[in-house]
Structures are given as C-alpha cells and as structure tokens.
Amino acid sequence: EIVMTQSPATLSVSPGERATLSCRASQSVSINLAWYQQKPGQAPRLLIYGASTRATGIPARFSGSASGTEFTLTISSLVSEDFGVYYCQQYNNWPLTFGGGTKVEI
C-alpha cells in the first residue's frame, strides 16, 4: 500500500497570503495524484487531478505541481472561503489511498 504523507498538519494563513501544502508518496505514483478540499460538515470537493490539472469550476488561484514523489498544492492568494482541510490522494496503485490532511486556518 502506498502511504501518502501530508505536511504541515495545520497551516495558519492570513487572507491574501500564499499557502503551500505538501504531499509525499512512499513510492512513485507518477502524476496520478488528486487534491480535495473539505469544509466542516461537508463532503470533499475535487480541486486538482493529474497532479496539476484544475477540475471544472476551480479558481485559478489553486495550482498543483509535482517533483518525483513530492507534490505541492499552492493557493496563491487565500480568501476566507478557502479554509478547511485539504487531502491528497494517489490513484496509481490499488488500494487508492489518501493523505492524512492539512488543515488550513484563516
């Protein structure tokens, strides 16, 4: 099973600032990596797939990148609605696995 490790566990950011979230895979997952946002009491929402492709309707302030087994989600200029927990997920191997999440506090 591929283990996905996210850091930091919690990120405190002020509106307008840049947020950088990291996700590391225990072995290669190519670019088969997705990012989700989950707000309290809500279902997750897909943000990014293929490591860097935004899903339909996702604002351009969200971007993803990859370098080997290291993946980054960047929120270029945070707005208040961006608070929540962010999860990465690999879909290169079975079972599909998620990281433990990064909580973004505004």
Added chain:
Amino acid sequence: EVQLVESGGGLVQPGESLRLSCAASGFIFSSSWMSWVRQAPGKGLEWVANIKQDGSEKYYVDSVKGRFTISRDNARNSLYLQMDSLRVEDTAVYYCASGYCSSASCYANYFDPWGQGTQVTVSS
C-alpha cells in the same frame, strides 16, 4: 443539478449487517465509475470500494474484502454497499462518490461529485 443522496446508515452491533444506498440524479449514472469512501470520526478519508459502469469490475480495500459488496442498478440510478460482519472499526460516515467526468472523458479513480454521507455506527 448533479446530486448523490446516501441512505441506510444507522447504529448496529458488531457482527450485524447494513445495506447503504446512493441515489444519483443530474448526470448519466450509467457512464460513471462509482465509489464508496468513508471517514471515521475526526479522521481522514479512506477509499472503500469502486465499481465499473457496467458492474463488471469491482475493487475493495483489503480491510473490507469478503465482508462488503458493492453493486449498482443503472436502471434505478442507484449504487449500493452491502456491509456484513460489521466491526467497531467500520464506524464512519460513508460517502458515495462518482468518478470525475471532464468535458473530454470520465475517470474511475478520483471523485467528484460526492454525496453528503450517511453515518454508520457499530457498537455494542
């Protein structure tokens, strides 16, 4: 409007069974891979199972193999999860989720949209 609505959750004792349902609307259900993903209280997400459009392929996380069965009824736009021999560690919110479809294609293993979830509690 695309919508997924789960039902069937509840409180059961260890060893008992539950059947979850997910009603889909607003998209072509029969064209989408479908999945169940769960979230234990205060924890992260765990993929449980998924099923191909025609039901010919099914995949499970090891911890539920032999106990859970995913199925679908395309005529009813519905997804199911039969959960037998439930354990305390199966306690979670269970989400129904569709494989994501872009304007170009539909994909199996990353998910959008998701339902709002149904709570399953296994406790004696």
